[in-house]
Amino acid sequence: MPKTPNVEEVADQLHSTAIRLLRLVRVQDTTSGIAPARLSALSVMVFGGPVSLRELARAEQVRPPTMSRIVDALEAQGLARRTINTKDRRAVLIAATKRGQSLLQEGRARRVKFLASYLVKLEPAELRILAEGLAAMQRALQPG
């Protein structure tokens, strides 16, 4: 029976491994031809559905004026669209276009495929442990 690991130490490992992992997959994004901040904002719309600009800004940890210009750029590239919110005409509803959706999905698939190419080095048992650890982490990060 292995001894229970120290929480701070696990957090430390987790932190640096996450950094390394994203640094690794980030290289794949250069192919997409879309700037990181825009890609990230687009991803929020694609996975969360139409959102107001404020929500989008909050999700991206950015101020509204910053997001306003990112959305300008996404619109100019035909990847997102502002639509009027009939419930509250102050707010806009921002949604990804078809093209924005597929572009994001392709980029994401590239990242995931690339990451998977590292995971195939693991034994089935290791992969299973990784999947279980991941599930535990997701529970931990859950709000509440």
Place this chain on the structure above:
Amino acid sequence: MPKTPNVEEVADQLHSTAIRLLRLVRVQDTTSGIAPARLSALSVMVFGGPVSLRELARAEQVRPPTMSRIVDALEAQGLARRTINTKDRRAVLIAATKRGQSLLQEGRARRVKFLASYLVKLEPAELRILAEGLAAMQRALQPG
């Protein structure tokens, strides 16, 4: 005996969990009063020792001119220092100052502590699985 999970699916979960995790801890960096790109470059020096500008740029996936100015800023803030490399006088050696080191370590500690505050919600058995999964992931990401 649980069945062996699908590699692509694990990669997918891993990817999105890593994104979520870093987005979560990033909030802690606002306290440090140092911009993200600088903090990240500083971290490379602190953990890897003195490096040339090119190495630093490569590590950060950035072009040399960009890194040159980040180092300018770090020097101006008294967090890093360029020293001459007597072996190759074209190149500079960039190192964190004492103050740069402690500033980074404090920031890192804040992030880790914050992350740890989520992990305490886990049962000892879950934490152990997480630690094992993490070890597997580190093996997978290892170059080679």
Place this chain on the structure above:
DNA sequence: GGCATTGGTTAGCTAAGCTAATTATTCCGC
């Protein structure tokens, strides 16, 4: 109906990214 609140944009700044061009070494071939 008037006024505070809320959502978004505009203006104007700094920081962070890029390419192209310049300068200073180093390396290499002869």
Place this chain on the structure above:
DNA sequence: GCGGAATAATTAGCTTAGCTAACCAATGCC
């Protein structure tokens, strides 16, 4: 050991991404 190619860094000048302050438009509430 000299001259040219290659390499390390910086400078110049551009775009994108971040910010605050100021503004306009719609909502909401007494």
